[in-house]
Amino acid sequence: MVVWIEPWGQDFWMRHNDAITIEFDGAHFIEGMTHTNQPFDVYWDEDGMVVWVAAWDCSVRDQTGTELESGHQRPEDADRT
Numbered sequence: 567m568v569v570w571i572e573p574w575g576q577d578f579w580m581r582h583n584d585a586i587t588i589e590f591d592g593a594h595f596i597e598g599m600t601h602t603n604q605p606f607d608v609y610w611d612e613d614g615m616v617v618w619v620a621a622w623d624c625s626v627r628d629q630t631g632t633e634l635e636s637g638h639q640r641p642e643d644a645d646r647t
Contacts, residue, residue, distance in 0.1 A: 567580045567615065568580070568614035568615075569586065569614060569617060570616045571588065571619060571624065571626065572616055572618045572619070573619075576626070576636035577640060577644075578626055578634055578636070578637075578638045578639070579639035579640050579641065579644070580614075584628070584629075585628070586626055586627065586629075587626070587627045588619065588626050590605070590622075590623060590624040590625065591621070606619055607620075626638075
């Protein structure tokens with residue numbers, strides 16, 4: 567499953583039993599950036615999950631707290647469009 571972080575188009579590929587944490591500094595909250603005016607909007611589709619973040623930047627961490635880079639565990643044959 568892929569988790570897309572928008573509006574940056576970052577992709578994080580999850581395997582069975584993986585977990586991630588998406589976080590940002592609350593001081594950088596941008597009011598009105600999400601449809602619900604909440605810090606995150608989450609949508610599911612047939613390809614995975616899309617998370618819209620209402621901030622200038624965010625961090626994605628694995629279960630150990632290690633910050634992950636966009637493309638984490640991306641399969642070589644993944645469609646990047």
